[in-house]
Amino acid sequence: MKSFIENHxxxxxxxxIENLLQSKLTTHDTAVTEAIKTLTQEKVTGLFGKLSEDxxxxxxxxxxxxxxxEAIFFLSRLKQHVTPFPELHxxxxxxxxxKAKKLRLPDLESxxxxxxxxxxxxxxxxxxxxxxxxxxxKLIGIEGxxxxxxxxxxxxxxxxxxxxxxxxxxxxxxxxxESITRANYICRNSxxxxxxxxxxxxxxxxxxxxx
Numbered sequence: 001m002k003s004f005i006e007n008h009x010x011x012x013x014x015x016x017i018e019n020l021l022q023s024k025l026t027t028h029d030t031a032v033t034e035a036i037k038t039l040t041q042e043k044v045t046g047l048f049g050k051l052s053e054d055x056x057x058x059x060x061x062x063x064x065x066x067x068x069x070e071a072i073f074f075l076s077r078l079k080q081h082v083t084p085f086p087e088l089h090x091x092x093x094x095x096x097x098x099k100a101k102k103l104r105l106p107d108l109e110s111x112x113x114x115x116x117x118x119x120x121x122x123x124x125x126x127x128x129x130x131x132x133x134x135x136x137x138k139l140i141g142i143e144g145x146x147x148x149x150x151x152x153x154x155x156x157x158x159x160x161x162x163x164x165x166x167x168x169x170x171x172x173x174x175x176x177x178e179s180i181t182r183a184n185y186i187c188r189n190s191x192x193x194x195x196x197x198x199x200x201x202x203x204x205x206x207x208x209x210x211x
Contacts, residue, residue, distance in 0.1 A: 001054050002117065003083040008116045009047045010075075010082050012198035017039050017062065017071050024066075030052030037063045055081075085116035086139075088132065096132060103130075117197050118157075120190030122146065122165075129167055131190075135204055142211055144169040157203050158183040158196035163188045169210045182210050 003012075023036045025097040041063040045051075051059065058077065065071050090105060097103055106121045118133035130142045148164040168183040184206060187193035197203065 001052070001058075001081060002159070003081050004051070004055055005078060005082045006046070006200065007082060007085070007194065008200045009077060010112075012047060013044050013062065013078060015198055016043055017065055017075070020065060020071060021061075021068065021071060021151060031114075039067075063200045077149060079114070082114055084113040085119060086134075087111075087123060088114050088119060092139070093132065093141070094137065097130065097143055100143065102126075115191070116194050116201060117200060118190070118194065120193070122190075129165065131207075133203065133207065135207060140207070140211075142169065142207065144210065148188075153185045155187045155193060155196070156206050158193045159185050159196075159202055160187075160196040162192055162196070167210070184210065 017040075020036060020040050022032060028034060039164055042059060044059055044062045045056070048055075048059070058081070061074055061077075065074050086177045088108065090108070093105060094100075094103055101162040104123045104125060111119070112209040118131055120129060120131040122129050127145055128143050129146045130141060130143045133138065136142075144167045146167055149164050149166060152161050154160070155162055155164055165188045166183050167186045168181060186194070186206070
């Protein structure tokens with residue numbers, strides 16, 4: 001079976017299973033429990049367009065998860081079919097940021113590409129954050145300055161409350177136009193953000209706004 005699950009879909013399914021198990025702890029009404037199971041299965045199936053018979057059989061198993069052990073087993077099976085973020089190499093990354101003279105990269109060998117909807121890292125020395133993602137079939141990269149926030153806030157990408165930084169870019173459409181400054185709060189830790197991300201559309205809207 002080919003990979004057919006995106007990281008954000010996997011994270012959404014994981015959150016639905018957590019909700020399902022939590023509901024089993026708070027209610028002993030069989031009818032309510034069965035209704036929640038059915039709703040969970042519908043939500044998960046609704047993430048996808050057309051599924052093959054094998055894919056549908058795998059996804060439908062979500063409604064049979066009864067406890068944490070079964071949840072771990074089911075998620076481990078799903079993860080085998082998650083499409084990894086394409087592994088990036090130094091030359092590719094540098095080509096996306098040609099104006100960055102001294103681009104400091106994280107340890108690419110330690111990156112788990114299987115858990116990313118986008119690739120982001122902070123450069124503490126320059127006070128910048130870099131973000132790479134696939135959008136409309138193309139690999140794109142944006143960079144912005146980051147300002148530390150002392151208080152947790154809602155991330156514009158994953159929409160969860162986390163430790164955030166203010167991410168700021170300057171947009172100039174043509175040589176005759178003045179630069180426009182745009183800013184949004186996003187997760188300080190991109191790995192945390194990727195684990196929180198359950199819908200890809202806010203990420204794409206963020207990129208459209210900041211570029």
